Amino acid sequence: xxxxxxxxxxxxxxxxxxxxxxxxxxxxxxxxxxxxxxxxxxxxxxxxxxxxxxxxxxxxxxxxxxxxxxxxxxxxxxxxxxxxxxxxxxxxxxxxxxxxxxxxxxxxxxxxxxxxxxxxxxxxxxxxxxxxxxxxxxxxxxxxxxxxxxxxxxxxxxxxxxxxxxxxxxxxxxxxxxxxxxxxxxxxxxxxxxxxxxxxxxxxxxxxxxxxxxxxxxxxxxxxxxxxxxxxxxxxxxxxxxxxxxxxxxxxxxxxxxxxxxxxxxxxxxxxxxxxxxxxxxxxxxxxxxxxxxxxxxxxxxxxxxxxxx
Amino acid sequence: xxxxxxxxxxxxxxxxxxxxxxxxxxxxxxxxxxxxxxxxxxxxxxxxxxxxxxxxxxxxxxxxxxxxxxxxxxxxxxxxxxxxxxxxxxxxxxxxxxxxxxxxxxxxxxxxxxxxxxxxxxxxxxxxxxxxxxxxxxxxxxxxxxxxxxxxxxxxxxxxxxxxxxxxxxxxxxxxxxxxxxxxxxxxxxxxxxxxxxxxxxxxxxxxxxxxxxxxxxxxxxxxxxxxxxxxxxxxxxxxxxxxxxxxxxxxxxxxxxxxxxxxxxxxxxxxxxxxxxxxxxxxxxxxxxxxxxxxxxxxxxxxxxxxxx
Numbered sequence: 001x002x003x004x005x006x007x008x009x010x011x012x013x014x015x016x017x018x019x020x021x022x023x024x025x026x027x028x029x030x031x032x033x034x035x036x037x038x039x040x041x042x043x044x045x046x047x048x049x050x051x052x053x054x055x056x057x058x059x060x061x062x063x064x065x066x067x068x069x070x071x072x073x074x075x076x077x078x079x080x081x082x083x084x085x086x087x088x089x090x091x092x093x094x095x096x097x098x099x100x101x102x103x104x105x106x107x108x109x110x111x112x113x114x115x116x117x118x119x120x121x122x123x124x125x126x127x128x129x130x131x132x133x134x135x136x137x138x139x140x141x142x143x144x145x146x147x148x149x150x151x152x153x154x155x156x157x158x159x160x161x162x163x164x165x166x167x168x169x170x171x172x173x174x175x176x177x178x179x180x181x182x183x184x185x186x187x188x189x190x191x192x193x194x195x196x197x198x199x200x201x202x203x204x205x206x207x208x209x210x211x212x213x214x215x216x217x218x219x220x221x222x223x224x225x226x227x228x229x230x231x232x233x234x235x236x237x238x239x240x241x242x243x244x245x246x247x248x249x250x251x252x253x254x255x256x257x258x259x260x261x262x263x264x265x266x267x268x269x270x271x272x273x274x275x276x277x278x279x280x281x282x283x284x285x286x287x288x289x290x291x292x293x294x295x296x297x298x299x300x301x302x303x304x305x306x307x308x309x310x
Numbered sequence: 311x312x313x314x315x316x317x318x319x320x321x322x323x324x325x326x327x328x329x330x331x332x333x334x335x336x337x338x339x340x341x342x343x344x345x346x347x348x349x350x351x352x353x354x355x356x357x358x359x360x361x362x363x364x365x366x367x368x369x370x371x372x373x374x375x376x377x378x379x380x381x382x383x384x385x386x387x388x389x390x391x392x393x394x395x396x397x398x399x400x401x402x403x404x405x406x407x408x409x410x411x412x413x414x415x416x417x418x419x420x421x422x423x424x425x426x427x428x429x430x431x432x433x434x435x436x437x438x439x440x441x442x443x444x445x446x447x448x449x450x451x452x453x454x455x456x457x458x459x460x461x462x463x464x465x466x467x468x469x470x471x472x473x474x475x476x477x478x479x480x481x482x483x484x485x486x487x488x489x490x491x492x493x494x495x496x497x498x499x500x501x502x503x504x505x506x507x508x509x510x511x512x513x514x515x516x517x518x519x520x521x522x523x524x525x526x527x528x529x530x531x532x533x534x535x536x537x538x539x540x541x542x543x544x545x546x547x548x549x550x551x552x553x554x555x556x557x558x559x560x561x562x563x564x565x566x567x568x569x570x571x572x573x574x575x576x577x578x579x580x581x582x583x584x585x586x587x588x589x590x591x592x593x594x595x596x597x598x599x600x601x602x603x604x605x606x607x608x609x610x611x612x613x614x615x616x617x618x619x620x
Binding site: 032102128133168171173175177 | 340341342344345346349403407410412413430431432433435436437438439440442443444446447450459460461463464467468471472474475476477480481483484485487488
């Protein structure tokens, strides 16, 4: 079973990467070459594609519940990978802007120079922003690939933009930056993380359930589970920043401590943080099971993310 | 007639401003206060709201053609001002980012400190990006206010994002920046302007026609006219930069020459540029008339924009 699941995620990840490469090259002729290259660079870096995989996992879990089993080897036009790429485009934007000199001022990301180092600050700023319209278009494309009706497709665009916006990820970037140098309470920290990373993870997971035509109560359960997974992954990220090497991470490690940023590690310590992360994954799976959703292969993915060492 | 038209635009502009103020305060409680204030600051600056007015003008022209006369004093829920505000939100984003140190590095806009001067670079960068999801949401809201079906509403979102994106306004910002210090040919200059300012003006004008349920041939004619108006307004803007005082403009004047930027003034001279701008307005009106659309009050607005001295 284990091998088949690894193979499944590998297939899904490759499908998402194919879509991302397509986003990056589509109508490239019409773009200023430097901008096209910067967008391509930002979209095609190595990545785990966790948000896209979560979308595909919830999509498939909901479809299976409805006894419409789908395999990734089925008709590609019915596949959710185009929609999954849309959330990865938003995530890629957030990495480019997080690394800007006016934000975290980082020079290495996914083992390569950050976009503003490989190009320049203006190109990275503009290229990052340009990914948001690309994500909207990709959501519409992803909806069309799944033959979703226009109301559902509008709803998916709305959810992705809501999660990305000022009350979500984009606002969270600023909260995170402004929190440097101050010790936040656990509640304050959770609010930052819910906005900064949780909102897009929850949105990805929820979008999969909506695209899979889940009932309102199933979609609600998926949303609850998504909230818990988002928090679990952020805690795992904090643990990684404190414990892994820069080389293993592909980005500068130990940055949180260097800028006196409050993290789950600084508020609760490494071992309690690890336990909390695993407990949250358990709670998420409980919520899904209660709604009648099969939790494999999702649980395997979640445990991997929450326990990873690099 | 003249007074009634002035009054009409005044009413439309106020309606758009009411919507923009609403966008800026909506669910403000959930936003980081500094981010909410920066977005509010950027959305509520003085502005002519030309893009929003163009949307309302084409919406009304198309509705009139269909003999469904509308006055701005009619039922507000049927009004296009919410949709008009969506294009103004995108425009406001572009001003915030244009002024950033990594872009034009400007300190005065609409007679006030630019957003990154009034706040800081990180807040202005993040706040600017956050306006794009707000614009998408506002487009969905504007569509709902006009009781448009979901397919039309998705189409409007797609058009606005396409115009905003890498092949449109956002890409044009970078082309414009990279063109500084080089003398461009008239063709190169037109390509920059079509992307940077023309794309959003054309989109605004076209969105009004689509929202007004124009036939495909009417929408096409409006698009052609929008292209011409966009170019006319950009030429007028170049003339203004070369001839008006900073005080009258509410932003730094003479910047184009200072950074050796190619403009219509530098390529064809002030007087020929003025004539070209007026000629383009005439061509736009011709395209609308050929499609059976009434050009008042639009022509008055266009002549005003193309001939303005501040």
